[in-house]
Amino acid sequence: MIPSFHDHPLLSVERLSLSHRGGRGLSAVVHDVSFDLDRGEILGIIGESGAGKSTIGNAILGLLPSGFEQVAGTIRFAGEAMETIDPNDRVWLRGRRIASIFQDHTASLDPLMSIGRQLTETIRALDPALSRKAAKARAIELLALVEISEAEGRFDAYPHQLSGGQRQRVVIAIALAGSPDIIVADEPTSALDATVQKQVLRLLRSLVVERGLSVLLVTHDMGVVAEVTDRVVVMRHGQVVEQGFTPALLDGPQQEYTRRLLAAVPRLRIGKTSAAFETDLRSDAAPVLTARNISKSFAASGIGVPFQKRAPKRVLDGIDIEMGRGAITGIVGESGSGKSTIGRIVAGLERGDGGMLAIDGRPFDVTVSAHRNGLLGRVQMIFQDPATSLNPRLTIGATLEEVCRSRADKPAGKIASGMACDMLERLGLPAGFVNRYPHQLSGGQKQRVCIGRALLAAPDIIVADEPTSALDVSVQAEIVALLRECVEQDGLSMIFISHDLAVVQELCGTVYIIKDGVIEDFGPPDLIFAHTQNPYTRSLIAARASRFTL
Structure with a gap:
């Protein structure tokens, strides 16, 4: 009935x-x-x-x-x-x-x-x-x-x-x-x-x-x-x-x-200074990453009509980015703005159509694969969804040991196992997790493992692509604190890609605002969010503003 x-x-x-x-x-x-x-x-x-x-x-x-x-x-x-x-x-x-x-x-x-x-x-x-x-x-x-x-x-x-x-x-x-x-x-x-x-x-x-x-x-x-x-x-x-x-x-x-x-909810501060801003003002480090005039187009694909006949779409159009060692730089934009494509090109997971990329002064040709240009391994990615980032058939210990063995120094089995256990301790995870599989961990625990995997590869730069958007607020706060701690302790640099302005303001010393493959605005988040006159940036701030804005 x-x-x-x-x-x-x-x-x-x-x-x-x-x-x-x-x-x-x-x-x-x-x-x-x-x-x-x-x-x-x-x-x-x-x-x-x-x-x-x-x-x-x-x-x-x-x-x-x-x-x-x-x-x-x-x-x-x-x-x-x-x-x-x-x-x-x-x-x-x-x-x-x-x-x-x-x-x-x-x-x-x-x-x-x-x-x-x-x-x-x-x-x-x-x-x-x-x-x-x-x-x-x-x-x-x-x-x-x-x-x-x-x-x-x-x-x-x-x-x-x-x-x-x-x-x-x-x-x-x-x-x-x-x-x-x-x-x-x-x-x-x-x-x-x-x-x-x-x-x-x-x-x-x-x-x-x-x-x-x-x-x-x-x-x-x-x-x-x-x-x-x-x-x-x-x-x-x-x-x-x-x-x-x-x-x-x-x-x-x-x-x-x-x-x-x-x-635990991150607050967007308008007109107030964050710790990340103070750190950025004190930083006089030489650039570890320089990207100049990066461009990328994607050809229209599929069998739908009328979309199959469209000309290739320009995703990035002359992007310039600079980042110092020990800095965390944010990239913000709407879906389809090209922010993830920038991260993938820097990590060598995507080839650009043109432009120049240099790490510590060494140039890399972004138009060829990372296997050929030597970029592979210099940059590591942390992705949005930790569940799909981990091999479900490998234990956590095996996942971390696999990364250790791929390093240039290629540590032996016992040394690799010890490095994996040490990393779990650093991440605040029990040592017994080496024998667990990804499905036996929570979302926050899986994301910690993904961070540890990136750190064990000993990169110069980490690209974190929306690493907290799928996590609840308390776990998100823990992951943000862990990312900041890793950058400070390991002397790394990080590109933090996000659509959450409050998290970017909390974590990043500089932010680039991207729209349709073009940089619309950039600078310290505290100054940008409080004083920008750019209409697009102001629209992003208005969309994020709520009772959790300070």
């Missing part, structure tokens, strides 16, 4: 407890959680990694992985206990009445199918009686609804031909295909830059207002909670710490854990 609406909350979670059955029996994951979601409301669930917030979202969707059990409590949709609903009816509910938006828009879309085809297949699966022509018209209507420009022209585009923000909009359009009552959005903006994030959040809010939707927003980002939610539930270790209306909870948290969580 499909529930109908009466005087009940749209969604009610009552004393819910979930456990996971493993080799040692049941272990509690969520314990005695209760909250309601009303029609036309955005309810945020916030907490650190492992708090159980995504597990609750999956339980509501009926997508709990194998091994999870609901041991107590109930989930009611429009007053009807979902566990009593016929399994076939519950499948019908998913997509039509309760839809989902997940964090990784890339994984949510099939790279071999155009976005139009993916939308029309979803629409026809939810309404088999609809003709292909009507489904296509509905798909274009949905693309326009989520503010995809040139919706009809983009219908035949493939996911790789869209920016990250556009792909997330397509995922939202797919979620809306069945005209649901509830959307469960699990970290829908964590991988997006500030301006795109603000656009997506505004879109979600407008859908709530205009269509009467309700949204359960799972996130670790306090800025997102402050921006868009009506009420918020704070979770820790599978339990509710406190909940209430968003303004009241953020202005006057009752629990110490909530206060610590709020204190």
Whole structure:
């Protein structure tokens, strides 16, 4: 039986407890959680990694992985206990009445199918009686609804031909295909830059207002909670710490854990000086990295129309960067601005079309591969997603030892093992982690291993590409502190690529603002953020500004 609406909350979670059955029996994951979601409301669930917030979202969707059990409590949709609903009816509910938006828009879309085809297949699966022509018209209507420009022209585009923000909009359009009552959005903006994030959040809010939707927003980002939610539930270790209306909870948290969580949020300081700025003013080191007139174009690819006929796109156009030894230099820009491409060229993972790159005065030809020009090994990368950066078949110890053996001095087996153990101690990880596999570590622990792997390669420069954007605020603060400590102790230099202005201000002595492959602005973050007259930089600051701006 499909529930109908009466005087009940749209969604009610009552004393819910979930456990996971493993080799040692049941272990509690969520314990005695209760909250309601009303029609036309955005309810945020916030907490650190492992708090159980995504597990609750999956339980509501009926997508709990194998091994999870609901041991107590109930989930009611429009007053009807979902566990009593016929399994076939519950499948019908998913997509039509309760839809989902997940964090990784890339994984949510099939790279071999155009976005139009993916939308029309979803629409026809939810309404088999609809003709292909009507489904296509509905798909274009949905693309326009989520503010995809040139919706009809983009219908035949493939996911790789869209920016990250556009792909997330397509995922939202797919979620809306069945005209649901509830959307469960699990970290829908964590991988997006500030301006795109603000656009997506505004879109979600407008859908709530205009269509009467309700949204359960799972996130670790306090800025997102402050921006868009009506009420918020704070979770820790599978339990509710406190909940209430968003303004009241953020202005006057009752629990110490909530206060610590709020204190860990990086603040964008306008007109105040950071420690990174003071360090940069004292630095008179000679440049360790010089990049001049770096350019890069990408040829349009794919079989979509009309995008396949486009001329090569200029991604970088005459980029000049200089960085001193021991400095941390930030590169900031929106999705598609070219900031990651700069990092990949400096690291030798991407060839440039032209320009000059020099490390400690030694020039490298960026138009040839790093294997041939001698750049390989001089620069190491730390990537955004630590889970995909580590080989799942290798233990942590084997991963770190492999890097040691690739060094020029090629230490023997026992020495390499000792170096790996020493690095784990330096990273604040237990020695027993040498025998663990990546899936047995949290996101923050995996990112620490990635940092250790980069350090063991003994590079001159580290390029950190969005290394904290997928981490919760407290872990993010720990990783930022660890990166600063590594640069200071090892005499390294670092390029820190990010879309978070507050983290860049905290960590970097100089920042380059990139837009469409061109440097728009550069200088010490404190001066830039307080006094810049550049319209683009000011738009980035405005997009990031919130109650967490000082």
